[in-house]
Amino acid sequence: MLDGTWFAAIVERMKPVKPLPRSHVRVGRSRTGLGLFAAKPIKKGAVIVLYTGKLLRTKDTVVLQDHNRYLYEINKRWTIDGATRKNLGRYINHSCRPNAESDTRKRQIFIRSTRKINAGEEINYHYGRDYLVNWLGGRKKCLCVSCIRRRSEERALVRKRAARKAKAKAGKSRQRRP
Ligand SMILES: [Zn+2]
Numbered sequence: 001m002l003d004g005t006w007f008a009a010i011v012e013r014m015k016p017v018k019p020l021p022r023s024h025v026r027v028g029r030s031r032t033g034l035g036l037f038a039a040k041p042i043k044k045g046a047v048i049v050l051y052t053g054k055l056l057r058t059k060d061t062v063v064l065q066d067h068n069r070y071l072y073e074i075n076k077r078w079t080i081d082g083a084t085r086k087n088l089g090r091y092i093n094h095s096c097r098p099n100a101e102s103d104t105r106k107r108q109i110f111i112r113s114t115r116k117i118n119a120g121e122e123i124n125y126h127y128g129r130d131y132l133v134n135w136l137g138g139r140k141k142c143l144c145v146s147c148i149r150r151r152s153e154e155r156a157l158v159r160k161r162a163a164r165k166a167k168a169k170a171g172k173s174r175q176r177r178p
Helices: 004-014 129-136 143-176
Strands: 024-029 033-038 047-049 054-057 071-073 078-081 102-103 106-113
Touching: 033 047
Parallel strands: none
Antiparallel strands: 024 033, 047 106, 054 078, 071 078, 102 106
């Protein structure tokens, strides 16, 4: 006999993913351009939006990769070209400390919250290592909030050290005077 919960779990995985109503999010101005924001509180584990677009064969997207940053590879066979403005998922910016994650089910890509998100908060997910290497590698610095904060903390530390050194030096040269 089939175990009920096991069967229910299988059925659940077969169903198409249904995101929250559109009213839960809004496109707004973010520090790096446009971003997607929570318009209402979003519970942990909620499917916020789908990442939609034209379904392409992954092998056909190699030529597009340098010009289109909205390609999302589902697997070796299928890639979604999410460049269309109808795709709410494309407005979500990368963060190295995100509040959501992307996941796929069959040929659907969706963005799911990994913690409670308050109304007004920007929604972010980690684009993955490939993104950081391909788009940011050597050319640009990551502009996500946590990286900007980390860099400013590092700069502050360097300034502090330099100030301490300068002070010590000044102290020494004072001591040397008669
Ligand atoms: Zn970052």
